[in-house]
Amino acid sequence: MKKIINFLLLGLCMSLTTSLYAADDKHHKGKGLHDNKCTSCHTDKVYSREDRMVKTMSALEHQVDNCMKGAAKAEWSKSETTSVIDFLNDRYYKF
Secondary structure, eight states, X not given: OHXXXXXXXXXXXXXXXXXXXXXXXXXXXXXHHHHHHGGGTOOGGGGTSTTOSOOSHHHHHHHHHHHHHTTTOOOOOHHHHXXXXXXXXXXXXXX
């Protein structure tokens, strides 16, 4: 019985660790994409200024989409775009 409980606990720990690494990879990828494209036009101060335009998650998604098509000329896949949006939200906006 003790071996079964230990085995189940080990499996749970491995599952949680894998989930954490997957989240870190997603945000790491989003940060890299952001740093490569977005900071060529502006610093990260645009996200924390008092008069920032982005006030909702929808507005953040819209702004990233506009920047991709505009000045950044980023040809990101949907998952890459989502990764950048998640990175920005986790780091700056916290919606």
